[in-house]
Amino acid sequence: MRQFWGSDGMWLFRRSPAAMLAALVAVVIIGAAALAPWIARTDPYDLASFSLMDGFLPPVWQGGDARFLLGTDDQGRDMVSSILYGARLSLLIGLSAMALATVLGVSLGVAAGYIGGRFDGMVMRIADIQLALPAILTALLIDGIARGILPREVHDDLRVAVLTLAIALSLWVNFARTARASTFVERNKDYVQAAIIMGQHPLRIMIRHILPNILGPLLVIMTVDLASAILLEATLSFLGIGLPSDSPSLGTLIRIGMQFLLSGEWWILWLPTLFLVALVVAINLLGDFLRDLLNPRLR
Amino acid sequence: MLRVENLTVQFPGRHGSFTAVEDVSLRVAPGEIHGLVGESGAGKSTIGAAVIGLLQPPGFIAAGSLHLGDTDLRALSAQEAHRLRGKRISMIFQDPQTSLNPLMTIESQLIETILAHEEISTAAARTRAIDLLEEIGIRDAATRIRAYPHQFSGGMRQRVVIALALCTSPELIIADEPTTALDVVVQSQVLDLLRDLADRRRIGFILITHDIGVIARVADKVTVLRGGRVMETGTTAQVLGQPRHAYTRALMAAVPRLDRKIDRFALPEVVSDVVDKTNVARAQQAEDWLLSASDSTAATGPVLAISDLSVRFIGTRTSLWRKPPAFIALDNISLTVRPGTVMGVVGESGSGKSTLARVITGLVNPAAGEMLYQGQTLPRGRVRTRAHPARRAIQMVFQDPFSSLNGRHRIGTILAEPLLIYGLEPDAARRRNLAAAMLALVGLSPDAIDRYPHQFSGGQRQRIAVARALLARPDFLICDEPTSALDVSIQAQILNLLKDLQARFGLTILFISHNLAVVRQMVDDIVVLKDGRIVEAGRSEPFFAAPRHPYSIDLLSLTPSLGLLDQAIPA
Numbered sequence: 001m002r003q004f005w006g007s008d009g010m011w012l013f014r015r016s017p018a019a020m021l022a023a024l025v026a027v028v029i030i031g032a033a034a035l036a037p038w039i040a041r042t043d044p045y046d047l048a049s050f051s052l053m054d055g056f057l058p059p060v061w062q063g064g065d066a067r068f069l070l071g072t073d074d075q076g077r078d079m080v081s082s083i084l085y086g087a088r089l090s091l092l093i094g095l096s097a098m099a100l101a102t103v104l105g106v107s108l109g110v111a112a113g114y115i116g117g118r119f120d121g122m123v124m125r126i127a128d129i130q131l132a133l134p135a136i137l138t139a140l141l142i143d144g145i146a147r148g149i150l151p152r153e154v155h156d157d158l159r160v161a162v163l164t165l166a167i168a169l170s171l172w173v174n175f176a177r178t179a180r181a182s183t184f185v186e187r188n189k190d191y192v193q194a195a196i197i198m199g200q201h202p203l204r205i206m207i208r209h210i211l212p213n214i215l216g217p218l219l220v221i222m223t224v225d226l227a228s229a230i231l232l233e234a235t236l237s238f239l240g241i242g243l244p245s246d247s248p249s250l251g252t253l254i255r256i257g258m259q260f261l262l263s264g265e266w267w268i269l270w271l272p273t274l275f276l277v278a279l280v281v282a283i284n285l286l287g288d289f290l291r292d293l294l295n296p297r298l299r
Numbered sequence: 300m301l302r303v304e305n306l307t308v309q310f311p312g313r314h315g316s317f318t319a320v321e322d323v324s325l326r327v328a329p330g331e332i333h334g335l336v337g338e339s340g341a342g343k344s345t346i347g348a349a350v351i352g353l354l355q356p357p358g359f360i361a362a363g364s365l366h367l368g369d370t371d372l373r374a375l376s377a378q379e380a381h382r383l384r385g386k387r388i389s390m391i392f393q394d395p396q397t398s399l400n401p402l403m404t405i406e407s408q409l410i411e412t413i414l415a416h417e418e419i420s421t422a423a424a425r426t427r428a429i430d431l432l433e434e435i436g437i438r439d440a441a442t443r444i445r446a447y448p449h450q451f452s453g454g455m456r457q458r459v460v461i462a463l464a465l466c467t468s469p470e471l472i473i474a475d476e477p478t479t480a481l482d483v484v485v486q487s488q489v490l491d492l493l494r495d496l497a498d499r500r501r502i503g504f505i506l507i508t509h510d511i512g513v514i515a516r517v518a519d520k521v522t523v524l525r526g527g528r529v530m531e532t533g534t535t536a537q538v539l540g541q542p543r544h545a546y547t548r549a550l551m552a553a554v555p556r557l558d559r560k561i562d563r564f565a566l567p568e569v570v571s572d573v574v575d576k577t578n579v580a581r582a583q584q585a586e587d588w589l590l591s592a593s594d595s596t597a598a599t600g601p602v603l604a605i606s607d608l609s610v611r612f613i614g615t616r617t618s619l620w621r622k623p624p625a626f627i628a629l630d631n632i633s634l635t636v637r638p639g640t641v642m643g644v645v646g647e648s649g650s651g652k653s654t655l656a657r658v659i660t661g662l663v664n665p666a667a668g669e670m671l672y673q674g675q676t677l678p679r680g681r682v683r684t685r686a687h688p689a690r691r692a693i694q695m696v697f698q699d700p701f702s703s704l705n706g707r708h709r710i711g712t713i714l715a716e717p718l719l720i721y722g723l724e725p726d727a728a729r730r731r732n733l734a735a736a737m738l739a740l741v742g743l744s745p746d747a748i749d750r751y752p753h754q755f756s757g758g759q760r761q762r763i764a765v766a767r768a769l770l771a772r773p774d775f776l777i778c779d780e781p782t783s784a785l786d787v788s789i790q791a792q793i794l795n796l797l798k799d800l801q802a803r804f805g806l807t808i809l810f811i812s813h814n815l816a817v818v819r820q821m822v823d824d825i826v827v828l829k830d831g832r833i834v835e836a837g838r839s840e841p842f843f844a845a846p847r848h849p850y851s852i853d854l855l856s857l858t859p860s861l862g863l864l865d866q867a868i869p870a
Contacts, residue, residue, distance in 0.1 A: 189702040190699060191703050191705040193703075194695065194697065194767075196662060197660045198690060199686065199687070200685070200720055201685065213705065
């Protein structure tokens with residue numbers, strides 16, 4: 001632990017106020033979201049826990065009810081609880097989509113970079129096609145296909161999974177391209193040549209030798225893409241392709257709030273939006289810091 | 300003219316301040332070439348940067364004074380310093396590839412520089428530029444001036460860089476390793492040019508180099524630096540002729556001699572890398588292990604016989620429809636390597652030396668020809684299975700010890716890999732033990748096993764790379780420029796190590812190098828490659844005494860002769 005705290009990375013970190021603030025915000029938000037069932041006062045998914053009588057209560061400082069710190073929405077749901085549960089769902093989808101995209105993109109990218117030739121051409125053309133399709137279109141397509149082949153009840157149960165898959169499919173290209181480019185560089189380094197001469201198995205070379213050496217840039221993409229995944233989920237949910245309003249994510253909350261944009265009940269829209277912005281900006285700042293940290297030229 | 304007194308340069312960092320240059324004083328008179336010589340980390344370039352005022356931040360001058368004529372360089376404002384640079388002090392960098400803007404013609408770069416310092420007409424500036432190019436030996440300058448940098452050869456480009464430095468008639472030029480990136484032929488021309496400019500134009504030069512040969516050739520005075528401190532200073536004849544400091548003597552003893560073969564480099568204890576010879580018992584363990592398997596190779600015939608080997612690469616496509624023409628990297632190469640000897644392969648860059656190593660190790664497929672390893676056909680690259688016995692028996696040591704070890708693995712993991720892959724030692728604890736013993740054998744502490752490659756110097760890493768090759772229990776070792784990335788004193792140590800190992804274990808070595816002096820110290824047989832063909836082959840000593848092919852004669856005569864060194868080092 002002392003070694004970690006004394007490392008160069010931590011030294012740079014302690015000298016960068018932006019990174020420290022971002023880390024603090026991210027930790028607080030992610031922690032609160034993860035612990036939502038224990039710290040939220042009510043469960044917004046449980047229809048019995050709120051009543052329409054409490055609807056449209058403003059936040060406490062605008063003379064609301066002391067029970068609802070940030071007020072309530074049109075259904076009488078506690079905003080604090082909604083936001084925490086929503087963030088929990090958004091983060092869950094964002095993280096799993098990012099993880100899926102990482103695994104898919106990195107394995108294809110490293111293999112393409114290492115094997116080269118026709119396989120490389122094939123993977124990269126698929127990536128190019130994927131890049132030409134907007135993420136929303138991909139998501140619509142997958143959602144549509146899932147809707148078509150799955151019975152309605154199963155589809156509703158699998159909504160989170162479908163959304164995750166759709167987001168992952170529109171993000172893997174970044175990982176594949178970066179992994180491939182870095183692999184090209186590493187592949188020609190002498191330590192990889194030495195391993196080839198030694199007759200090591202190509203899979204071993206890719207996983208044991210190349211992968212640890214290309215992790216740096218991938219780590220940066222992971223943080224930045226986590227932010228994009230969360231935003232994408234919010235966008236899709238906002239458009240109504242994502243999650244339904246009975247299990248709201250941050251995007252769904254914003255969609256609900258949209259209806260009250262001009263009606264004076266500003267908190268229903270603005271609070272989840274600000275929360276989302278804070279989360280995404282914090283993660284992006286951390287990603288930038290990580291990029292600077294891992295790039296010796298910028299140090 | 301230039302007076303540097305008690306210069307101290309510090310780089311503040313998180314682990315306290317690092318003193319790169321400490322208490323250095325030197326004087327440069329007009330028309331004098333002052334050599335700064337030392338190994339990497341000696342602070343040579345930092346002194347140059349401090350004089351011209353371009354220290355990399357966060358470095359700063361902590362103490363001392365710098366005077367050019369009667370100008371106090373430290374008292375200048377940023378703007379005055381900017382005007383002084385180029386006008387009175389210029390700089391020549393190591394790599395002519397990167398110090399010229401590839402998108403601008405030579406003409407516009409020269410004229411731009413002249414106009415930046417003087418208010419004359421463009422036409423006048425152009426005439427001046429052409430005169431300058433003529434002066435530094437570019438023929439037909441009036442037309443050549445319109446060319447782009449890539450249209451010049453490396454040596455010509457360095458001349459243009461020198462012209463660029465000259466175009467404001469500076470009093471002092473700082474040349475930072477001006478010939479390191481050039482071949483021997485071009486190097487001697489560029490050095491002659493520097494000498495000529497100092498004599499005719501009375502320009503003072505600070506010549507920064509790691510190569511004592513360069514100093515011996517052109518410098519009037521020399522300062523030997525080590526770890527940011529002056530070891531010795533004086534006229535070149537005096538410092539190199541009667542070196543007083545032990546470090547100067549060590550540095551000179553480490554330079555390989557072209558004119559005779561020495562069994563071992565005599566290295567005094569002052570060289571920079573620490574060699575750990577205290578673990579004799581551990582080293583013995585590794586030695587026994589290596590010798591315990593040597594009975595399997597009682598071969599009498601040649602270890603490696605190559606006949607009519609050719610390698611072609613796909614060249615640049617000239618047309619979309621036609622197949623790109625082949626680039627011939629090796630053309631009908633035949634050679635045999637006798638067991639227990641060292642075969643040297645020499646040639647300039649692009650001669651196919653490294654390709655030869657890559658074919659033998661199976662990284663590259665030959666287009667034609669046959670390779671016999673201990674009488675057995677050695678399958679070509681793609682066909683050679685991973686389990687083929689030659690994969691173990693033939694090992695390789697690479698040029699760059701910074702990229703040949705995986706930076707994310709511990710030394711122990713790196714060294715255990717051959718034992719694991721070749722199934723030489725199934726037990727993990729014994730693999731580790733053996734790896735530690737091998738480190739002792741190559742002169743490192745066995746504790747190094749838990750550290751990472753970046754914690755070692757270049758020479759130490761090269762030792763680790765040798766240890767890795769040895770742990771495969773090889774019969775045949777390919778060394779591809781094993782010392783060209785290292786300082787001379789470290790190079791001497793590594794060459795000594797290779798000689799010792801070769802003598803003790805009867806290894807057969809293929810030694811690839813562009814440096815004829817190094818090759819002479821190492822090899823029994825020699826092959827000279829030029830453009831993928833063998834121009835001369837034979838026993839090494841007769842070759843160096845009387846080369847036959849004109850190309851070999853050229854190559855030998857152009858390697859910088861260390862005339863002064865010859866008197867300095869008693870045989």
